[in-house]
Amino acid sequence: MIHTGCTVTQFRQEATQTIGNASLQKALRGATAHFVDGRQAAFDAFPDGEAIRDHLKEIRGATISNLAFYLEQFEQNAQAAGTIVHWARNAEEAAAIVTSIARENGVMLAAKSKSMATEEIKLNHALEAADVRVVETDLGEWIIQLAGESPYHIIGPAIHKTKEQIVDLFEEYRGRPLADTSIAALTAEARHILRQQFLEAGIGISGGNMGVAETGSLVLVTNEGNGRMVTTLPRIHVAVMGIEKIAPDWDAAAAWLSLLARSATGQPMSIYTTVVTGPRRPEDADGPEEVHIVLLDNGRASLADTSSRKADYAEILQCIRCGACLNVCPVYGESGGHAYNSPYSGPIGAVISPLLFGLEKYAALPHASTLCGACVDVCPARIDLPRMLLALRADEVEQGIPSPFEQFAERAGTAVMGNAHLFNLAGKMAGWGQKMFTKNGTFTPPINPTLDRNLPIRPQKSFRDLWNDLDTD
Amino acid sequence: MEARKDILGRLQQQAAPLPMPSAWVSGRQFEDLAAEFERALTAVDGEVIRVNSFDDGMTALGDLLAELGVEKGVVNGERPLLTANFSHQFPQIEWHIVGLSDGNLRDGNLRDFCAVADVGISGAAAALAETGSVLIESGAGKSRMATLLPPIHIVLLPAARITADLFTWAAAQNAPPPTNMTFVSGPSKTADIEQTLAIGVHGPKRFIVIVYDQ
Numbered sequence: 174m175i176h177t178g179c180t181v182t183q184f185r186q187e188a189t190q191t192i193g194n195a196s197l198q199k200a201l202r203g204a205t206a207h208f209v210d211g212r213q214a215a216f217d218a219f220p221d222g223e224a225i226r227d228h229l230k231e232i233r234g235a236t237i238s239n240l241a242f243y244l245e246q247f248e249q250n251a252q253a254a255g256t257i258v259h260w261a262r263n264a265e266e267a268a269a270i271v272t273s274i275a276r277e278n279g280v281m282l283a284a285k286s287k288s289m290a291t292e293e294i295k296l297n298h299a300l301e302a303a304d305v306r307v308v309e310t311d312l313g314e315w316i317i318q319l320a321g322e323s324p325y326h327i328i329g330p331a332i333h334k335t336k337e338q339i340v341d342l343f344e345e346y347r348g349r350p351l352a353d354t355s356i357a358a359l360t361a362e363a364r365h366i367l368r369q370q371f372l373e374a375g376i377g378i379s380g381g382n383m384g385v386a387e388t389g390s391l392v393l394v395t396n397e398g399n400g401r402m403v404t405t406l407p408r409i410h411v412a413v414m415g416i417e418k419i420a421p422d423w424d425a426a427a428a429w430l431s432l433l434a435r436s437a438t439g440q441p442m443s444i445y446t447t448v449v450t451g452p453r454r455p456e457d458a459d460g461p462e463e464v465h466i467v468l469l470d471n472g473r474a475s476l477a478d479t480s481s482r483k484a485d486y487a488e489i490l491q492c493i494r495c496g497a498c499l500n501v502c503p504v505y506g507e508s509g510g511h512a513y514n515s516p517y518s519g520p521i522g523a524v525i526s527p528l529l530f531g532l533e534k535y536a537a538l539p540h541a542s543t544l545c546g547a548c549v550d551v552c553p554a555r556i557d558l559p560r561m562l563l564a565l566r567a568d569e570v571e572q573g574i575p576s577p578f579e580q581f582a583e584r585a586g587t588a589v590m591g592n593a594h595l596f597n598l599a600g601k602m603a604g605w606g607q608k609m610f611t612k613n614g615t616f617t618p619p620i621n622p623t624l625d626r627n628l629p630i631r632p633q634k635s636f637r638d639l640w641n642d643l644d645t646d
Numbered sequence: 647m648e649a650r651k652d653i654l655g656r657l658q659q660q661a662a663p664l665p666m667p668s669a670w671v672s673g674r675q676f677e678d679l680a681a682e683f684e685r686a687l688t689a690v691d692g693e694v695i696r697v698n699s700f701d702d703g704m705t706a707l708g709d710l711l712a713e714l715g716v717e718k719g720v721v722n723g724e725r726p727l728l729t730a731n732f733s734h735q736f737p738q739i740e741w742h743i744v745g746l747s748d749g750n751l752r753d754g755n756l757r758d759f760c761a762v763a764d765v766g767i768s769g770a771a772a773a774l775a776e777t778g779s780v781l782i783e784s785g786a787g788k789s790r791m792a793t794l795l796p797p798i799h800i801v802l803l804p805a806a807r808i809t810a811d812l813f814t815w816a817a818a819q820n821a822p823p824p825t826n827m828t829f830v831s832g833p834s835k836t837a838d839i840e841q842t843l844a845i846g847v848h849g850p851k852r853f854i855v856i857v858y859d860q
Contacts, residue, residue: 200840203840203841207837220674221673225670228667228670231664231667232666234664235665235666235667236666238661238662238663239660239663240657240660241654241657241660244654244657245654254822260650260653262652262653310848311838312836312838313836329837329838330838331839332841336839336840339839356840356844359839359844360839360847361846364846364848367848368848371848372757372761396834396835396836397834397835397836397847397849398834398847398849398850399848401790401794401848402849405790405826406757416653421666422669422816424670424817426816427812427816428670428813430812431811431812431813438837440690441690441776441777441778441831442774442777442778442779442829443831444690444830444832444833444834444849445829445830445831445849446779446828446831447826447827449825449826450822450823450824450825450827452825453825454825456786457784457785457786458723458744458745458784458786458787458788459757459784459790459791460790468653470649470652470653474653474656474657475656477656477657477660478656480659481656481659
C-alpha cells in the first residue's frame with residue numbers, strides 16, 4: 174500500500190517538532206490567518222453566500238445518492254465529445270492507466286497541474302519508474318517537488334517554506350546563485366523555467382475540480398494558468414478525478430464554483446476556470462489531440478454504497494476540496510500538514526484518510542481534533558466532520574484497534590467516573606502519588622504522555638472538599 | 647471494463663436517490679452591469695477601458711499598443727476583430743491573425759508566434775459582472791495559445807454580453823459547449839511564496855478588457 178499510515182506516536186512526534194519550530198509556527202499562523210481573513214471578507218461581500226451553501230449541500234447530497242446515474246451520464250457525454258474515459262478501482266490501476274498512455278505515445282516529459290487525486294495515487298513515482306520525467310508546474314507544488322516533500326496544505330502546498338529556503342532550492346536547481354532573490358524575481362524565474370517544460374511536454378496531466386454530467390465537461394480551476402497550459406500545449410491531456418466530483422448540470426457547477434474560490438482563498442472566482450469538453454475539433458485553432466479522463470474510485474464507491482458498513486460516511490463525498498476546514502482547525506494550526514502523513518490533512522484528512530486508506534493504519538487521525546466544530550462552520554457543503562470523527566473513534570473501539578492497555582484504561586476510567594466514592598478515592602490517591610514526583614512546585618512524572626507539556630498539580634483540597642466545607646446555611 | 651462494472655455495480659446498491667433541488671435563481675441585480683464588471687475586475691488587478699463603440703475600442707487599442715511598445719501581436723480570427731484590418735491600421739507591428747496568417751492551422755507556426763508575441767488580442771463570448779470574469783471560447787480562428795502565452799491579453803468585449811453572475815450565465819446555456827471555455831478573472835497570479843501576491847506566473851501578466859457599447 175502506498176500510504177503508510179499515521180500512528181498516535183508518529184502524529185505526536187511530528188506535531189511536537191512543528192510546535193517547537195518557531196519559524197514553522199509563524200508560517201502556519203501566517204498562512205492560515207491569511208486564508209481565514211480572505212474567506213471571511215469574500216463571504217461578507219457575497220449576499221447569498223449562506224443560502225448558496227445550503228443549495229450546494231442539497232445538490233451534493235442528491236448527486237452522491239445517485240452517483241451511478243450521473244457518472245454514466247458524464248461518461249456518455251464525455252465520450253460523445255471525443256474524450257476517452259477510463260475507470261480505476263484503486264491507485265495502482267489509475268497510475269497504470271496514465272503510465273501506459275504516456276509509454277504508448279513515447280512521452281519523455283509530463284507537465285502536471287496541481288492535483289490532489291494524483292498525489293493520492295502517487296502518480297509521479299509510477300511515471301518516473303516508467304522513465305517519464307514529471308514536472309509539477311503549480312509554483313507551490315514545484316517547490317515541494319524540488320524539496321522532495323509532500324504537500325503541506327490542500328490549497329497551499331508550500332506554505333511551510335520560507336523565502337530563503339525557496340531561494341536555496343532554486344539555486345540548487347539552477348546550479349548557480351540568483352542575482353535577485355525577491356519574490357517577484359523568484360516567480361519570474363519559475364515562469365521562465367516552467368514555460369520551456371510546457372512547450373516540450375508530450376503529455377499534460379491534471380486533476381479535475383469537477384465533471385459536469387449534462388455536457389461531459391471537465392472543469393479545472395487555477396490561478397497561475399498552469400491548468401490552461403497543460404490542457405493547451407501538450408498533444409495529450411490526461412485528467413485524474415475522483416468519482417465523487419460530479420456536478421449534474423451547469424446550475425450545480427455554478428453553485429460549486431461560486432463557493433470554491435471564496436472558501437479556499439477568498440477570491441470571488443479563481444483567475445482561470447477552464448472547461449474542457451473533448452479534444453480539439455477540426456475547426457479548432459489549437460488544443461490537445463487526445464483527452465483522457467480517469468475516474469478514480471480508490472475506496473469512494475464503498476462509502477456511497479448504502480448496503481455497506483461505511484455508508485454512514487457517504488457525506489464525506491460531498492467535499493469539494495477547498496481546504497477551508499484546515500485553516501480554522503486548531504489542531505492543524507499547531508501540528509501542521511505533515512503530521513497527518515497523508516495527501517489530505519486537517520479535518521477533511523482526519524476523516525477521509527482512514528476511510529480511503531484504512532482505519533487501522535490511520536488510527537491516530539480521528540483523534541487529531543478537539544471536536545470544536547469550526548470546520549462545519551466554514552465548510553461550503555456544511556459537511557458534519559465532527560460527527561464522522563466520533564463515528565470513526567467508535568469504529569476503532571468496535572474493531573479492537575486501541576491497544577489492550579488503552580482499552581483497560583478506558584474501562585477503568587469508566588468504572589471510576591461512574592462511582593462517586595471511587596472517584597473521590599482515586600483523586601486522593603492521585604494527590605498522594607503526585608507528591609513523590611513533585612519538586613519545587615513542578616510535577617515531573619516518570620512517563621509524561623503529553624511529551625512536552627507541564628502537568629498541573631492537584632490542589633490540597635478538591636472542589637468536592639471545598640463544597641462540603643461550605644456553610645450551606 | 648471490469649473496473650467500470652465493479653464501481654458502478656457497487657454504486658447501484660444505493661438506496662433511493664435524494665431529490666435534486668431546483669436551479670438557483672440569481673438574486674443579483676446590477677443597475678449598470680458594465681460598471682459592476684469594471685469594479686469587480688479592477689479589484690482583482692485586471693484593467694478595464696470603457697468606450698462607446700467598436701471603432702472607439704480600436705482607437706483605444708491603438709493607443710494602448712503604442713504605449714506598451716508592442717512589436718509582435720497575435721489576434722484571434724473572430725468577428726468583429728476580423729473586420730478590422732490590423733496590418734493596415736497598425737503597420738509598425740508584426741501581426742499574426744489566427745486562421746488567416748496560417749493556412750493549415752496545425753500548431754507549428756501559430757505556437758512559435760504566440761511564444762514570442764508581446765500581446766494576444768481576442769473577443770469574448772460572455773462576461774460576469776459580479777466577479778469581473780470574461781469567457782473566452784475555442785473554435786474556428788480562436789486560439790487558446792493566443793490568449794495564454796503572450797505576457798499581455800487584451801479583450802474586446804461588447805457590453806451587451808455582460809451578465810450578472812455564474813447562475814444567470816448557466817441558465818442561458820442550451821447548446822453543447824465548445825471544446826474549451828475559460829473564464830478569465832484577472833492576470834495570472836500566485837501567493838505560493840509566503841502568501842505574497844505575485845503577478846504573472848504562467849499566464850498573462852496584464853489582462854486588459856476594452857468594453858464597448860453597441
